Amino acid sequence: MSGNVLVAGGAGYIGAHACKALARAGYTPVTVDNLTTGWAPAVRFGPLEVADLMDRARLDEVFARWRPVAVMHFASLSQVGEAERDPGRYWRENINASLTLIEAMIAAGCANLIFSSTCATYGDQDGVMLDEDTAQRPANAYGASKRAIEEMIGHFAASAGLRPVIFRYFNVAGADPEGETAEFHDPETHLILLLLDVAAGRRPSLTLFGTDYPTPDGTCIRDYLHVSDLVEAHLLGLERLLAGEVSRVFCLGSGRGFSVREVIEAARAVTGHAIPVAVGPRRPGDAARLVCGSHRAGRELGWQPARSSLAAMIEDGWRAHRDLLPRFWHRNDGKESE
Numbered sequence: 001m002s003g004n005v006l007v008a009g010g011a012g013y014i015g016a017h018a019c020k021a022l023a024r025a026g027y028t029p030v031t032v033d034n035l036t037t038g039w040a041p042a043v044r045f046g047p048l049e050v051a052d053l054m055d056r057a058r059l060d061e062v063f064a065r066w067r068p069v070a071v072m073h074f075a076s077l078s079q080v081g082e083a084e085r086d087p088g089r090y091w092r093e094n095i096n097a098s099l100t101l102i103e104a105m106i107a108a109g110c111a112n113l114i115f116s117s118t119c120a121t122y123g124d125q126d127g128v129m130l131d132e133d134t135a136q137r138p139a140n141a142y143g144a145s146k147r148a149i150e151e152m153i154g155h156f157a158a159s160a161g162l163r164p165v166i167f168r169y170f171n172v173a174g175a176d177p178e179g180e181t182a183e184f185h186d187p188e189t190h191l192i193l194l195l196l197d198v199a200a201g202r203r204p205s206l207t208l209f210g211t212d213y214p215t216p217d218g219t220c221i222r223d224y225l226h227v228s229d230l231v232e233a234h235l236l237g238l239e240r241l242l243a244g245e246v247s248r249v250f251c252l253g254s255g256r257g258f259s260v261r262e263v264i265e266a267a268r269a270v271t272g273h274a275i276p277v278a279v280g281p282r283r284p285g286d287a288a289r290l291v292c293g294s295h296r297a298g299r300e301l302g303w304q305p306a307r308s309s310l311a312a313m314i315e316d317g318w319r320a321h322r323d324l325l326p327r328f329w330h331r332n333d334g335k336e337s338e
């Protein structure tokens with residue numbers, strides 16, 4: 001396969017992994033990123049256009065320059081806790097950025113969109129396995145903004161010729177097994193990364209957010225999926241769109257749920273570090289249990305997670321955390337540090 005694929009948010013964690021997979025498959029990934037949460041050194045597999053998705057004139061220039069065959073849209077504010085503190089920002093920025101990007105796509109005649117949605121659009125569903133037909137009842141502003149964008153995409157598909165594939169991600173984790181890119185956020189809020197920070201001596205302990213949930217050990221259950229498996233599904237979705245097949249929503253998860261305590265134990269086993277834990281109150285907006293019960297991506301895309309054991313995700317994350325982060329990630333000017 002060949003052609004330019006515009007990767008909105010290509011300097012972020014998942015976007016950078018997608019760029020590597022696209023380049024390996026023969027596409028040219030063109031990253032569009034405003035570098036507010038993305039990192040220029042992560043853009044290693046194709047060109048970088050520093051642009052804000054809310055800047056329509058800049059987007060028009062980028063589309064005219066690269067004439068992409070498709071867009072993968074990873075760019076988003078995506079922290080549940082931050083969304084609870086500042087919901088207005090999530091509604092304003094996530095929605096405006098997506099709307100401006102979609103309108104620029106339509107104007108440029110680029111119809112193929114792969115959109116990153118989330119299991120946070122489901123909210124708390126009392127223990128059910130979640131699939132594409134489960135009612136979406138988001139419990140926080142992040143999930144609500146993503147659900148609204150899904151709806152917006154539906155309108156553009158119905159009346160403006162947009163051809164979307166929507167992926168609802170569960171908890172993405174791990175890093176490139178070849179160690180070329182990694183997960184990093186500033187500030188860091190993700191469970192596995194925080195555990196690795198403690199193991200690396202960068203933080204004294206982890207605060208466990210709540211032990212009174214209605215789950216077997218009282219801590220929240222999540223479905224963790226390796227980022228390599230996730231981006232593989234995106235390539236299959238892209239092939240589906242380029243082959244002219246109909247638009248679809250797919251849930252992407254491993255189908256297995258792990259409690260926060262189980263993840264802590266797995267991180268202790270992989271890193272060999274005791275990882276001190278302090279129990280704190282619940283984090284507002286957290287659902288008790290989010291686990292994927294869908295087989296649609298397997299049936300229709302031929303996708304199977306291959307690397308999503310908890311140990312493999314933490315091992316790959318740990319290797320990248322130790323080897324790559326200190327070398328790369330504290331610079332945002334496109335140059336590697338020594």
Ligand SMILES: O=c1ccn([C@@H]2O[C@H](COP(=O)(O)OP(=O)(O)O[C@H]3O[C@H](CO)[C@H](O)[C@H](O)[C@H]3O)[C@@H](O)[C@H]2O)c(=O)[nH]1
Nearest residue numbers: 078080118119120189190191194207208209220260283286
């Ligand atoms: O310091 C911490 C951080 C997290 N947790 C717990 O660990 C679990 C996982 O938390 P993460 O922040 O790693 O992941 P979330 O499930 O909150 O969020 C992930 O899934 C969301 C959908 O629910 C969004 O897609 C989001 O971008 C993605 O990171 C949660 O129960 C959380 O309460 C802690 O106990 N302590």
